Amino acid sequence: xxxxxxxxxxxxxxxxxxxxxxxxxxxxxxxxxxxxxxxxxxxxxxxxxxxxxxxxxxxxxxxxxxxxxxxxxxxxxxxxxxxxxxxxxxxxxxxxxxxxxxxxxxxxxxxxxxxxxxxxxxxxxxxxxxxxxxxxxxxxxxxxxxxxxxxxxxxxxxxxxxxx
Amino acid sequence: xxxxxxxxxxxxxxxxxxxxxxxxxxxxxxxxxxxxxxxxxxxxxxxxxxxxxxxxxxxxxxxxxxxxxxxxxxxxxxxxxxxxxxxxxxxxxxxxxxxxxxxxxxxxxxxxxxxxxxxxxxxxxxxxxxxxxxxxxxxxxxxxxxxxxxxxxxxxxxxxxxxxxxxxxxxxxxxxxxxxxxxxxxxxxxxxxxxxxxxxxxxxxxxxxxxxxxxxxxxxxxxxxxxxxxxxxxxxxxxxxxxxxxxxxxxxxxxxxxxxxxxxxxxxxxxxxxxxxxxxxxxxxxxxxxxxxxxxxxxxxxxxxxxxxxxxxxxxxxxxxxxxxxxxxxxxxxxxxxxxxxxxxxxxxxxxxxxxxxxxxxxxxxxxxxxxxxxxxxxxxxxxxxxxxxxxxxxxxxxxxxx
Numbered sequence: 154x155x156x157x158x159x160x161x162x163x164x165x166x167x168x169x170x171x172x173x174x175x176x177x178x179x180x181x182x183x184x185x186x187x188x189x190x191x192x193x194x195x196x197x198x199x200x201x202x203x204x205x206x207x208x209x210x211x212x213x214x215x216x217x218x219x220x221x222x223x224x225x226x227x228x229x230x231x232x233x234x235x236x237x238x239x240x241x242x243x244x245x246x247x248x249x250x251x252x253x254x255x256x257x258x259x260x261x262x263x264x265x266x267x268x269x270x271x272x273x274x275x276x277x278x279x280x281x282x283x284x285x286x287x288x289x290x291x292x293x294x295x296x297x298x299x300x301x302x303x304x305x306x307x308x309x310x311x312x313x314x315x316x317x
Numbered sequence: 318x319x320x321x322x323x324x325x326x327x328x329x330x331x332x333x334x335x336x337x338x339x340x341x342x343x344x345x346x347x348x349x350x351x352x353x354x355x356x357x358x359x360x361x362x363x364x365x366x367x368x369x370x371x372x373x374x375x376x377x378x379x380x381x382x383x384x385x386x387x388x389x390x391x392x393x394x395x396x397x398x399x400x401x402x403x404x405x406x407x408x409x410x411x412x413x414x415x416x417x418x419x420x421x422x423x424x425x426x427x428x429x430x431x432x433x434x435x436x437x438x439x440x441x442x443x444x445x446x447x448x449x450x451x452x453x454x455x456x457x458x459x460x461x462x463x464x465x466x467x468x469x470x471x472x473x474x475x476x477x478x479x480x481x482x483x484x485x486x487x488x489x490x491x492x493x494x495x496x497x498x499x500x501x502x503x504x505x506x507x508x509x510x511x512x513x514x515x516x517x518x519x520x521x522x523x524x525x526x527x528x529x530x531x532x533x534x535x536x537x538x539x540x541x542x543x544x545x546x547x548x549x550x551x552x553x554x555x556x557x558x559x560x561x562x563x564x565x566x567x568x569x570x571x572x573x574x575x576x577x578x579x580x581x582x583x584x585x586x587x588x589x590x591x592x593x594x595x596x597x598x599x600x601x602x603x604x605x606x607x608x609x610x611x612x613x614x615x616x617x618x619x620x621x622x623x624x625x626x627x628x629x630x631x632x633x634x635x636x637x638x639x640x641x642x643x644x645x646x647x648x649x650x651x652x653x654x655x656x657x658x659x660x661x662x663x664x665x666x667x668x669x670x671x672x673x674x675x676x677x678x679x680x681x682x683x684x685x686x687x688x689x690x691x692x693x694x695x696x697x698x699x700x701x702x703x704x705x706x707x708x709x710x711x712x713x714x715x716x717x718x719x720x
């Protein structure tokens with residue numbers, strides 16, 4: 154699974170949140186999420202890097218349609234629900250199970266992630282299959298992408314457990 | 318029947334209110350057609366209908382006065398609603414420097430002009446407030462109408478507006494206390510009381526805002542609106558009694574409400590705010606004699622041109638800090654030129670001062686000009702000649718953004 158681009162997030166007081174990243178081709182792309190759930194897809198201008206060359210306004214339903222067409226997984230929505238509550242100090246992170254990880258082949262319960270780190274694993278993504286809300290007897294393997302929610306310190310510790 | 322008793326007067330009042338509101342509707346439509354805010358047009362309407370104007374209202378004036386007071390409360394209440402706590406924090410973190418520059422560049426010219434005109438210092442300080450604060454309402458509407466919310470310089474503009482609005486939470490109660498005046502020691506005491514009250518309400522808002530939101534959000538829309546309207550007006554009244562501006566009380570109530578409650582309330586209160594705020598602008602310029610406005614035309618125009626330039630510099634600096642290129646920085650600067658509701662709220666505070674009428678006239682002329690120049694320049698920013706030296710200068714490295 155190709156790694157995700159680095160997404161920067163900027164708050165727009167009274168409007169919503171803007172996420173932006175640079176595509177592999179060097180295009181600067183943004184998504185503006187309005188408070189009411191409307192979204193704008195933005196493509197920035199190469200000559201005037203702050204202005205948008207192209208813009209698409211989408212209702213919540215349009216967003217879902219485009220997401221499906223682009224092959225986004227269901228996990229995004231669930232994650233969205235967590236993030237939208239904007240709980241102070243709570244973050245979400247996608248991490249890949251590294252090769253040779255001692256946690257590979259073991260279940261979530263075996264790893265005692267919640268007890269040790271306070272963070273919860275909310276989904277496991279394996280290839281194009283997503284296992285949302287996995288139970289404690291869910292096994293994880295090398296190459297799985299693990300989606301965890303917790304404090305920043307907690308997430309760092311989850312990453313450490315997966316690696317060593 | 319109770320209502321029928323005073324029917325002749327009531328009928329006249331209804332006719333006046335109805336006719337005036339219809340007139341405002343036509344103006345709002347005209348402004349929308351031009352792509353401008355309706356505020357300057359309301360002010361012009363008020364000039365024509367008020368003191369020294371072509372005709373005067375007789376029977377509805379009391380209603381319009383109360384409606385205008387409620388208009389200020391609702392303007393500030395909805396403004397507070399729009400900001401979430403985390404936005405305030407990130408705004409404060411990134412905005413102190415541009416906010417300080419904004420104050421120095423834009424408030425000082427107003428103060429200086431007031432003093433040059435030979436006004437009492439307090440009136441000059443109020444004029445400084447008038448020229449300081451950009452209109453959040455006009456700026457965000459213009460950005461959204463022009464489809465520029467997604468532009469990269471926009472957060473710099475919005476953060477500056479947050480800082481200005483927060484600065485008002487200190488400025489308004491302080492000048493309100495100063496206006497009440499008295500001896501030096503009693504003035505110091507009343508300023509301290511005002512600032513303490515604001516801090517207490519602000520802390521309570523941040524601490525218990527979540528609980529308050531949960532508490533009010535329970536029932537249907539009707540109960541929600543009535544309850545929050547009641548709380549807002551009550552807090553504003555109590556704040557007013559403590560010589561703190563009631564408007565700031567309403568602002569803080571708005572800040573306290575968050576999440577789902579804030580979103581529903583914004584939708585519920587927007588129409589109410591628009592109705593009452595229209596009366597506020599109208600009533601403000603009722604009190605201005607059109608003759609006075611002509612008398613202050615030269616200082617008002619000079620001030621508008623000068624502080625339009627200083628706002629462009631402010632925006633240029635703020636957008637540069639987040640790594641915007643020259644064109645983006647110019648867009649940010651022009652977007653900030655428009656002054657509006659807050660400037661009028663500030664000028665209205667000084668109505669009781671000796672130089673109050675002249676302050677009101679300058680403020681009205683000033684807002685008329687900037688609220689029209691601002692959006693027009695924002696739209697046609699690319700026709701503004703920029704010195705080649707500035708345009709070619711590379712922007713500073715983008716500031717690190719928080720993850």
